[in-house]
Amino acid sequence: MKDLFLLDPKITYLNFGSFGACPKPIFEDYIHWQYLLEKDPVQFITETGPKYLENSKSALGQFIHCDPNDLIFTPNPTYAINLVVKSLKLNSGDEVLTTNLEYGALDKTWNFYLNKCGGKYVQSLITLPIQSKDEFITEFWKGYSEKTKVIFISQITSATGLILPVKEICIEAKKRGLITIVDGAHVPGHIHLNLKELDPDFYTGACHKWMMTPKGCSFLYVKKEFHQMLEPFIVSWGYDESIQEHRFQEFQQFNGTRDFSAYLTVPAALKFMHDYNWEQKSDNCKNLLLECANEVMEYLNVEPLAPLNKDFFGQLCSCSIESKNPSKLKKLLYEKYQIQIPVIESNSKVYLRFSIQAFNTKEDVLRLIAVLKEIGLGNF
Numbered sequence: 320m321k322d323l324f325l326l327d328p329k330i331t332y333l334n335f336g337s338f339g340a341c342p343k344p345i346f347e348d349y350i351h352w353q354y355l356l357e358k359d360p361v362q363f364i365t366e367t368g369p370k371y372l373e374n375s376k377s378a379l380g381q382f383i384h385c386d387p388n389d390l391i392f393t394p395n396p397t398y399a400i401n402l403v404v405k406s407l408k409l410n411s412g413d414e415v416l417t418t419n420l421e422y423g424a425l426d427k428t429w430n431f432y433l434n435k436c437g438g439k440y441v442q443s444l445i446t447l448p449i450q451s452k453d454e455f456i457t458e459f460w461k462g463y464s465e466k467t468k469v470i471f472i473s474q475i476t477s478a479t480g481l482i483l484p485v486k487e488i489c490i491e492a493k494k495r496g497l498i499t500i501v502d503g504a505h506v507p508g509h510i511h512l513n514l515k516e517l518d519p520d521f522y523t524g525a526c527h528k529w530m531m532t533p534k535g536c537s538f539l540y541v542k543k544e545f546h547q548m549l550e551p552f553i554v555s556w557g558y559d560e561s562i563q564e565h566r567f568q569e570f571q572q573f574n575g576t577r578d579f580s581a582y583l584t585v586p587a588a589l590k591f592m593h594d595y596n597w598e599q600k601s602d603n604c605k606n607l608l609l610e611c612a613n614e615v616m617e618y619l620n621v622e623p624l625a626p627l628n629k630d631f632f633g634q635l636c637s638c639s640i641e642s643k644n645p646s647k648l649k650k651l652l653y654e655k656y657q658i659q660i661p662v663i664e665s666n667s668k669v670y671l672r673f674s675i676q677a678f679n680t681k682e683d684v685l686r687l688i689a690v691l692k693e694i695g696l697g698n699f
């Protein structure tokens with residue numbers, strides 16, 4: 320399978336989670352769009368490109384089960400969440416309820432905007448290992464108060480690589496009259512996503528991770544009742560206060576001249592996944608991950624961060640390790656042993672997180688264990 324990717328064969332690539340790699344057929348499609356653009360930039364950017372963009376958005380809408388008119392492409396989930404948070408217009412004293420397991424850059428985003436308006440970012444402390452979905456849900460709502468206006472939660476967490484019970488949280492949030500914002504950066508192409516069923520108010524996902532498009536292809540879903548509320552993140556030609564129809568699209572999609580070829584590769588990514596029976600491959604990866612997780616945890620003599628099953632684990636698994644110098648460990652694993660794996664510091668803990676993609680084998684993980692034994696983890 321690795322031959323299908325452009326990855327350096329010398330590298331044991333156990334970090335698909337940070338940046339997914341792009342298979343050759345999808346990358347060729349990307350170059351095809353860039354070539355078309357340069358053949359006639361004016362025609363492509365103003366006439367044909369926007370039509371291809373609509374086509375790509377329709378394909379994405381079908382894949383994640385939502386109306387394509389409720390979607391815009393964004394370069395990444397960070398952009399999408401910044402766009403939403405900036406428009407929320409929270410007041411002094413308002414609270415945003417979240418967990419202590421969120422992506423660090425987005426904690427910064429929330430704190431930046433909430434500091435401006437006098438709002439508060441309330442991170443419910445989640446005890447690890449999580450014992451059950453119910454226990455997680457109880458801990459999550461402990462941070463709730465009558466000042467809570469919004470909930471923000473990852474469907475798959477970054478440092479800890481856990482699938483969270485977002486559906487149950489969204490249902491309860493609706494009962495409490497809260498706005499729901501879900502960070503699904505790791506979700507598309509990784510676990511099944513049905514936005515109609517999940518029914519969040521805002522949802523972002525990356526296509527450049529597990530859907531394997533080139534980098535710079537992500538999306539923001541916004542429920543219709545919130546379209547009017549969103550200000551243009553970048554004010555450009557699409558902005559006109561009198562626009563009512565397709566206001567969300569018009570305000571957000573055109574950000575000035577840029578290469579949007581990555582956005583156009585969604586149909587090629589979906590075709591690739593279909594042609595290679597990717598759903599089955601992803602399921603095989605999840606089985607392999609559970610098997611490997613057992614071996615890694617046993618070697619490290621640590622507990623999994625949640626019950627080791629497919630409710631909590633997909634193709635990502637983080638293990639808590641003792642490390643005095645995480646960045647030195649990461650550097651050593653890469654430079655001396657060519658193992659690409661993140662060593663992440665979060666909440667005063669250090670996690671070694673491995674990803675399993677279709678080209679990974681059990682030997683990759685066994686090699687990781689052998690190297691950890693050789694270097695003696697305690698020394699780092």
Ligand SMILES: Cc1ncc(COP(=O)(O)O)c(C=O)c1O
Pocket residue numbers: 336337395396397398421422425473475476477478502504505525
């Ligand atoms: C949970 C989560 N949210 C958001 C992001 C941000 O992704 P990007 O850098 O593509 O905006 C990441 C990146 O890994 C992530 O893990």
